Amino acid sequence: MGKIEGLVTNIQRYSIHDGPGIRTIVFLKGCPLKCKWCSNPESIKNRKEIFWQEDKCISCLTCLSVCPEKAVRISDEKKIFIDLNICKLNELCIKNCPSGALDIFGDKMTVDEVLDIVKKDLSYYNVSGGGITLSGGEVMHQFEFAVELLKHCKAEKINTAIETTGYSDWNKMKEIIKYADLIFCDLKLIDEEMHKEYTGVSNKIILENIIKLDELNKNFIVRMPLIPGVNDTSQNAHSMIDFFSKFKSGITLQILPFHKYGHYKYKLLKIKFKMEDTEMPEQTALETYKEYFKGTNVNVEIGGR
Numbered sequence: 490m491g492k493i494e495g496l497v498t499n500i501q502r503y504s505i506h507d508g509p510g511i512r513t514i515v516f517l518k519g520c521p522l523k524c525k526w527c528s529n530p531e532s533i534k535n536r537k538e539i540f541w542q543e544d545k546c547i548s549c550l551t552c553l554s555v556c557p558e559k560a561v562r563i564s565d566e567k568k569i570f571i572d573l574n575i576c577k578l579n580e581l582c583i584k585n586c587p588s589g590a591l592d593i594f595g596d597k598m599t600v601d602e603v604l605d606i607v608k609k610d611l612s613y614y615n616v617s618g619g620g621i622t623l624s625g626g627e628v629m630h631q632f633e634f635a636v637e638l639l640k641h642c643k644a645e646k647i648n649t650a651i652e653t654t655g656y657s658d659w660n661k662m663k664e665i666i667k668y669a670d671l672i673f674c675d676l677k678l679i680d681e682e683m684h685k686e687y688t689g690v691s692n693k694i695i696l697e698n699i700i701k702l703d704e705l706n707k708n709f710i711v712r713m714p715l716i717p718g719v720n721d722t723s724q725n726a727h728s729m730i731d732f733f734s735k736f737k738s739g740i741t742l743q744i745l746p747f748h749k750y751g752h753y754k755y756k757l758l759k760i761k762f763k764m765e766d767t768e769m770p771e772q773t774a775l776e777t778y779k780e781y782f783k784g785t786n787v788n789v790e791i792g793g794r
C-alpha cells in the first residue's frame with residue numbers, strides 16, 4: 490500500500506514528450522534551483538501556494554468572512570491578498586469562493602492516489618511503450634514519495650522515467666535511479682559562476698552526478714534549455730564537448746528551446762519573471778547550437794517547446 494504523501498503540482502496525461510510513448514507526467518512541488526527562465530514557477534516552493542485571479546473575482550468578500558485566521562485582506566489598491574504569515578492553508582476561502590477566483594498550487598496526494606490516475610492509461614502505455622515520468626520541481630526533493638511511487642509503477646510493469654536537475658545528493662540519486670528506466674538530467678551551463686548567477690546554485694554536484702550516471706552505464710539523456718544570450722554560445726557548447734569527451738559512451742543532449750508559456754503563472758504568484766524581455770529562439774539558433782557538436786560523441790536532439 491502506498492500511503493506516503495507527496496505534494497503534487499500537476500498530473501498531465503497523454504504526454505508524448507518526456508520519454509517514450511504516451512506518458513503521464515507527475516509534477517512534484519519543490520526545487521533547490523531558481524532558474525531565471527523557469528516555466529514552472531509554481532513548482533519551486535515546497536509548500537502549497539494560494540493565488541487570486543482578479544479577472545474572476547466578483548468582490549463578494551466571502552473569503553474575508555470565512556477565514557478563521559483573518560488572513561485574507563484587501564490591499565490599498567482594492568485587491569485581495571492573503572497574509573501567508575498567518576494563513577493556515579485550510580483552504581476555506583478557496584472552497585467558499587463562488588467564482589473560482591481563489592485557487593491553490595499544490596495538492597497533497599498519497600502514492601496510491603497518484604497511482605490510481607497513472608493506471609487509467611495502462612492500455613495506452615502498453616500499445617505505445619509509454620509510462621510514467623516524474624518531473625518537478627525536483628523529484629529528489631520528495632525522495633521517499635518518489636521512490637515509493639516508482640517502486641509501485643515497476644511492480645505494475647509501467648515504464649518509468651524521471652526528470653532531475655541533477656542537483657542532488659548522489660546516494661539519493663543512486664537509489665532512485667534503480668527504479669527508473671530512463672533518466673533526464675539537466676545541464677544548463679558549464680561555467681560555474683554563470684550557473685550560480687542564473688540558477689542560484691553551483692553546478693559542481695550536477696557535473697559529478699552526470700559523470701557517475703555514465704560510469705554506471707545508466708540510460709540517461711542530458712537536457713539543456715536553450716536560453717538566448719545565456720547558454721547558446723559557442724563557448725558553452727565547446728565546454729560541453731570538452732566535458733563529454735571523457736565519457737565512456739556517446740551522449741544524447743536534448744536542447745529544449747526557451748519559451749514564455751509559464752509567464753501567466755508568475756503573474757498569479759506575483760513573482761517577477763526575470764526573462765520577460767528575452768525572445769524565444771528561432772529554429773536557426775537551435776540548428777546553429779546543434780552544429781557545434783558535429784563530429785563529437787554528443788548526439789544532439791532538438792526537443793519541443
Ligand code: SF4
Pocket residue numbers: 541545546547548549550551552553569585586587588589590591
Ligand atoms: S470569495 Fe472569491 S469572488 Fe469573493 S471576494 Fe473573495 S476572491 Fe473574490
Ligand code: SF4
Pocket residue numbers: 555556557558559560561571575576577578579580581582583
Ligand atoms: S487558507 Fe484558510 S487560513 Fe488561509 S486564507 Fe484561506 S481561509 Fe484563511
